[in-house]
Amino acid sequence: MADGRDARAGQVSSGCMPVFIPLSNGKIEEDEDGENSDDGQPYAVVAPDCNLWENYSRITFSFFDGNGIQRAKVHRAILKWAMYINLTFVECQSGGDIRIGFDEAAGSWSTVGTFARMVGLNEPTMNLGWINAETESTIPAEEGVILHEFGHALGLLHEHQSPARHGVLTFNATETIRDFRIAHSWTHDMVEESVLHVWNQSELSSHSRFDTRSIMMYSIPGTITEEGNTIQNNNVLSDLDKAYVILYYPRSRRDELCQEWTISRALELVGVDGEPQKNILKTENPDSIRQMFIQWNENNRTV
Numbered sequence: 001m002a003d004g005r006d007a008r009a010g011q012v013s014s015g016c017m018p019v020f021i022p023l024s025n026g027k028i029e030e031d032e033d034g035e036n037s038d039d040g041q042p043y044a045v046v047a048p049d050c051n052l053w054e055n056y057s058r059i060t061f062s063f064f065d066g067n068g069i070q071r072a073k074v075h076r077a078i079l080k081w082a083m084y085i086n087l088t089f090v091e092c093q094s095g096g097d098i099r100i101g102f103d104e105a106a107g108s109w110s111t112v113g114t115f116a117r118m119v120g121l122n123e124p125t126m127n128l129g130w131i132n133a134e135t136e137s138t139i140p141a142e143e144g145v146i147l148h149e150f151g152h153a154l155g156l157l158h159e160h161q162s163p164a165r166h167g168v169l170t171f172n173a174t175e176t177i178r179d180f181r182i183a184h185s186w187t188h189d190m191v192e193e194s195v196l197h198v199w200n201q202s203e204l205s206s207h208s209r210f211d212t213r214s215i216m217m218y219s220i221p222g223t224i225t226e227e228g229n230t231i232q233n234n235n236v237l238s239d240l241d242k243a244y245v246i247l248y249y250p251r252s253r254r255d256e257l258c259q260e261w262t263i264s265r266a267l268e269l270v271g272v273d274g275e276p277q278k279n280i281l282k283t284e285n286p287d288s289i290r291q292m293f294i295q296w297n298e299n300n301r302t303v
């Protein structure tokens with residue numbers, strides 16, 4: 001399970017393969033292929049709400065291996081998500097909800113959201129295979145990898161597999177499979193699963209308008225897309241990444257590091273207005289905010 005977000009830049013690689021997604025019926029199934037796209041209307045690509053952590057959860061994480069330098073890089077990167085959300089990340093010695101390995105041969109990947117609970121306790125739920133163990137400072141591409149994998153851990157899926165990519169990013173399947181095979185030694189199935197596959201609406205709770213700046217995008221060379229659009233590495237959270245996690249994990253009090261990121265601002269950025277906006281701003285119950293936001297997403301899909 002690996003992917004090559006940054007490998008072609010000669011730096012670290014990022015991304016992952018959320019190989020199994022628990023569906024709402026509780027069964028675990030492999031991703032189904034399909035180019036089911038919606039109408040391309042504005043609607044971060046988020047896993048079904050059953051796959052999101054409960055609001056105000058205390059999420060423990062532990063390390064399988066890695067040295068102090070690698071672990072410190074993870075600690076610093078986690079804070080960049082944590083300031084926006086109501087989850088608390090706490091390191092424990094072993095057996096954490098999120099179990100992080102640094103196996104260089106295993107690439108970088110993560111399970112999605114609470115699917116981590118379905119992994120055996122002696123197995124990692126995330127691997128960060130490209131984090132330098134000797135250089136103390138974190139280079140942007142390393143931080144991008146960690147943020148991307150923790151985005152999966154929060155429940156986010158790949159932006160480039162969003163239904164909203166329709167008409168904006170069209171992969172040439174032959175060229176894409178060839179490129180990933182040469183650049184990253186990926187198999188056909190791996191490319192299919194983590195690049196070509198487009199999520200069905202039923203596999204998601206929401207998705208935003210297509211966000212090429214999302215941390216959940218791979219870098220994409222223009223040579224493998226029909227439109228010729230090149231997407232560079234994204235190593236920081238985009239505004240839509242922040243807005244979506246704020247609305248899925250709403251905090252009652254904003255972190256002093258991001259006072260400006262109010263729920264109101266997140267709603268405005270995503271495009272929620274009118275009654276849904278008023279109703280969401282009226283409640284302080286985080287579960288209600290999440291559900292109302294999911295409902296808004298569903299309503300907007302059918303318009």
Ligand SMILES: [Zn+2]
Nearest residue numbers: 015016017158
């Ligand atoms: Zn990924």
